[in-house]
Amino acid sequence: MTRRRLLLTGVLALALIAGLGAGLWVYGGREAARLAAAGPLRCDLAEPAAASPHEGMVWVPGGRFIMGDTYYPEERPLREVEVEGFWMDRTEVTNAEFAAFVEATGYVTVAERPVDAALHPGLPSDMQKPGAVVFVMPNKVDGSGNIAQWWQYVPGANWRHPGGPGSSIEGREHFPVTAIAYGDAVAYAAWKGRSLPSEAQWEWASREADPDAPNRHDQPQEANTWQGLFPVINLAEDGFTGIAPVGCFKPNALGLYDMIGNLWEWTTDPFAGAPGMRVIKGGSWLCAPSYCVRYRPGARQPQEEDLATTHLGFRTILAAPGP
Ligand SMILES: [Ca+2]
Numbered sequence: 207m208t209r210r211r212l213l214l215t216g217v218l219a220l221a222l223i224a225g226l227g228a229g230l231w232v233y234g235g236r237e238a239a240r241l242a243a244a245g246p247l248r249c250d251l252a253e254p255a256a257a258s259p260h261e262g263m264v265w266v267p268g269g270r271f272i273m274g275d276t277y278y279p280e281e282r283p284l285r286e287v288e289v290e291g292f293w294m295d296r297t298e299v300t301n302a303e304f305a306a307f308v309e310a311t312g313y314v315t316v317a318e319r320p321v322d323a324a325l326h327p328g329l330p331s332d333m334q335k336p337g338a339v340v341f342v343m344p345n346k347v348d349g350s351g352n353i354a355q356w357w358q359y360v361p362g363a364n365w366r367h368p369g370g371p372g373s374s375i376e377g378r379e380h381f382p383v384t385a386i387a388y389g390d391a392v393a394y395a396a397w398k399g400r401s402l403p404s405e406a407q408w409e410w411a412s413r414e415a416d417p418d419a420p421n422r423h424d425q426p427q428e429a430n431t432w433q434g435l436f437p438v439i440n441l442a443e444d445g446f447t448g449i450a451p452v453g454c455f456k457p458n459a460l461g462l463y464d465m466i467g468n469l470w471e472w473t474t475d476p477f478a479g480a481p482g483m484r485v486i487k488g489g490s491w492l493c494a495p496s497y498c499v500r501y502r503p504g505a506r507q508p509q510e511e512d513l514a515t516t517h518l519g520f521r522t523i524l525a526a527p528g529p
C-alpha cells in the first residue's frame with residue numbers, strides 16, 4: 207500500500223468526500239456499529255504447551271529451510287536460509303497492550319501526526335492531514351484494478367479510531383491494534399525490550415519451524431480470511447466479517463495464533479527496489495481466493511513505512527536463550 211498507488215487510482219476524490227465532517231461522522235458510526243456486531247469481543251487462548259519465561263511468548267527453534275513461494279513473482283526465488291532460535295509473541299499485539307505502551311510513554315503514533323510533506327512532495331493537502339487508509343466495503347466495483355474503490359485515506363483514522371472519527375476501540379481491547387506505521391511498531395517493541403521479526407524469522411515461525419512444511423496455495427480453514435467475491439460479497443464463513451479478536455483460530459504447531467490472516471504483520475526487511483517500503487507478511491482478513499492469495503507463509507507485500515492502514519498490525523520477538 208502506497209500513497210502513490212492510492213493517488214493514481216483516485217482515492218483523493220473519495221477521501222475528500224469522506225472527509226466532509228457530517229458524512230464522516232455518520233460513516234464512522236456505521237462502521238463502529240458494523241464492527242460491534244461482527245462477532246465475539248474476546249477469544250480464550252489455550253494454555254501454552256510449556257511455561258514461558260517471557261510472558262505471552264513461545265519459543266521458535268532455529269533451523270534451515272527453503273524460503274519463498276512461487277504463486278506471485280515477488281515471492282521468488284526460492285532460497286535456502288538459516289535462522290537462530292528466538293521467542294515470539296503468541297498473538298498479534300492487542301489494543302490493550304498498545305494502550306499500556308501509550309499510557310506509560312505518551313507516545314503519539316504516525317497516523318496521529320501531520321504528514322511530513324518534505325518526504326512526500328506533491329502530496330495534496332488533504333493527505334497531509336493525520337489519518338490512515340481504511341477499508342470501506344463497496345456495493346459494486348468496476349474491475350479489480352482500482353484499489354480506491356475500497357481503500358480510502360480517512361483523516362482522523364488512527365489506532366484509537368480505526369474507522370475514522372466516530373469509531374472507537376471501546377470494548378475491543380482484545381483485538382489486534384491496527385493503523386500502526388513501521389516506526390510505531392519499532393517503538394513499541396523497543397519499549398518492551400524486544401524487536402520486530404525479520405522476514406525470514408517471521409516466515410520460519412509461520413512454517414511452524416518445519417523445514418518440510420509444504421507450500422499450499424488453497425485457502426486455509428483455521429485463519430480469518432475472506433470468503434466470497436472480494437470486495438463486494440463477504441460470506442464470513444469463518445465467523446468474522448471483519449478483524450477478529452486475537453486467538454480465535456487454532457494456533458499453529460508452535461502455539462502461535464493468527465500468523466496467517468486477521469492482520470498483516472510488519473517485518474524489518476526493506477522491500478528490495480522500493481525505497482521507504484518494508485515487507486509485510488501473513489495476509490489479512492481481506493485476503494480472498496478471488497483477489498489476493500496471500501494467506502501463505504511465503505507470500506509477501508510491500509508497505510510504505512509511514513502510511514498507517516487498518517489491515518496491518520504486528521507482533522514482537524525476543525533474542526534470548528531458549529527453554
Ligand atoms: Ca473472515
Ligand SMILES: [Ca+2]
Nearest residue numbers: 464465467469
Ligand atoms: Ca496475522
